[in-house]
Amino acid sequence: MTFLAIDVGNTRLKWALYSAPQPGAQMLAHGAVFIENLDQLAEHDWRDLAAPEHILGCTVASDAIKRQVVEQIEQMANWDVAPRWVVSSSQEAGLSNGYDHPSRLGADRWVAMIGAHHRLLAHGIRKPCVIVMVGTAVTVEALDASGKFLGGIILPGHGIMLRALETGTAGLHVPTGDVCDFPTNTSDALTSGGTFAIAGAVQRMVDNVTRYCGERPECIMTGGAGWKMAPSMSVPVELVESLIFDGMLVIAAQRIGASFSTQE
Numbered sequence: 031m032t033f034l035a036i037d038v039g040n041t042r043l044k045w046a047l048y049s050a051p052q053p054g055a056q057m058l059a060h061g062a063v064f065i066e067n068l069d070q071l072a073e074h075d076w077r078d079l080a081a082p083e084h085i086l087g088c089t090v091a092s093d094a095i096k097r098q099v100v101e102q103i104e105q106m107a108n109w110d111v112a113p114r115w116v117v118s119s120s121q122e123a124g125l126s127n128g129y130d131h132p133s134r135l136g137a138d139r140w141v142a143m144i145g146a147h148h149r150l151l152a153h154g155i156r157k158p159c160v161i162v163m164v165g166t167a168v169t170v171e172a173l174d175a176s177g178k179f180l181g182g183i184i185l186p187g188h189g190i191m192l193r194a195l196e197t198g199t200a201g202l203h204v205p206t207g208d209v210c211d212f213p214t215n216t217s218d219a220l221t222s223g224g225t226f227a228i229a230g231a232v233q234r235m236v237d238n239v240t241r242y243c244g245e246r247p248e249c250i251m252t253g254g255a256g257w258k259m260a261p262s263m264s265v266p267v268e269l270v271e272s273l274i275f276d277g278m279l280v281i282a283a284q285r286i287g288a289s290f291s292t293q294e
């Protein structure tokens with residue numbers, strides 16, 4: 031019973047085909063396309079893919095982009111499946127959502143938290159957790175040991191920070207530099223500034239959680255630019271590239287499992 035998970039961000043669509051809608055299922059194929067190239071999915075990326083039996087999507091892009099994704103799925107002649115979409119709710123998969131308006135929380139953030147909490151549970155760890163997603167934007171979430179989402183922050187990603195500085199100044203059009211403790215040129219100053227802004231925000235959230243929960247949290251990082259940030263963090267982090275897909279597998283196992291048992 032194959033399962034296709036789709037994560038639509040502001041920069042790229044990421045997808046992964048699994049052998050089953052269950053945590054631990056085998057990943058059979060995966061890929062990513064830039065949002066502006068979405069229309070090549072059906073003809074190119076998915077052309078030779080075995081037809082999935084279930085599709086679960088998670089999107090933070092516009093309705094127009096979401097419609098384009100649905101159209102690509104509809105174009106797949108041998109696929110007979112409509113995607114379901116994750117919506118952030120007040121409760122799912124053992125987590126509770128402390129957002130003022132739970133449905134306004136980005137679905138990707140909710141799914142990543144579900145993936146992180148279940149990852150810790152699978153390792154027998156019952157501790158608070160800070161979840162960092164480094165994509166177009168950067169999000170840093172706080173989860174307590176019971177799975178309650180306490181709250182989180184949103185900050186610009188590397189690209190947005192750099193573009194904002196480039197457009198708002200006359201003298202900051204320079205190539206990418208290196209991360210170093212004491213930058214002595216403009217390129218390194220900008221690259222290090224963006225990196226330290228993110229690393230510093232994570233450190234602050236780890237401090238907040240430590241104070242509030244009375245123990246140091248685990249820290250899990252993901253997102254397209256996670257690998258770039260990981261070496262520059264000031265707190266220990268585990269990089270888990272598949273975190274969103276891990277969360278989708280947890281949700282799918284619960285939802286699809288439930289709908290089967292009610293249908294039968």
Ligand SMILES: Nc1ncnc2c1ncn2[C@@H]1O[C@H](COP(=O)(O)OP(=O)(O)O)[C@@H](O)[C@H]1O
Pocket residue numbers: 038039040041042043164165166167187188189253254255256
């Ligand atoms: N091969 C790549 N192409 C483009 N961006 C990449 C690539 N690898 C990492 N990145 C970085 O990842 C970010 C996009 O990450 P991603 O998780 O796909 O974002 P989103 O979920 O917001 O679409 C980009 O801003 C870029 O900095």
Ligand SMILES: CC(C)(COP(=O)(O)O)[C@@H](O)C(=O)NCCC(=O)O
Pocket residue numbers: 039040041090134135136137138139165166167168169184
């Ligand atoms: C914060 C985000 C822009 C992150 O998007 P991404 O970087 O993954 O493309 C997205 O999760 C979003 O639009 N959230 C809705 C607002 C909120 O979570 O409060």
Ligand SMILES: [K+]
Pocket residue numbers: 037038039040138165
């Ligand atoms: K994302």
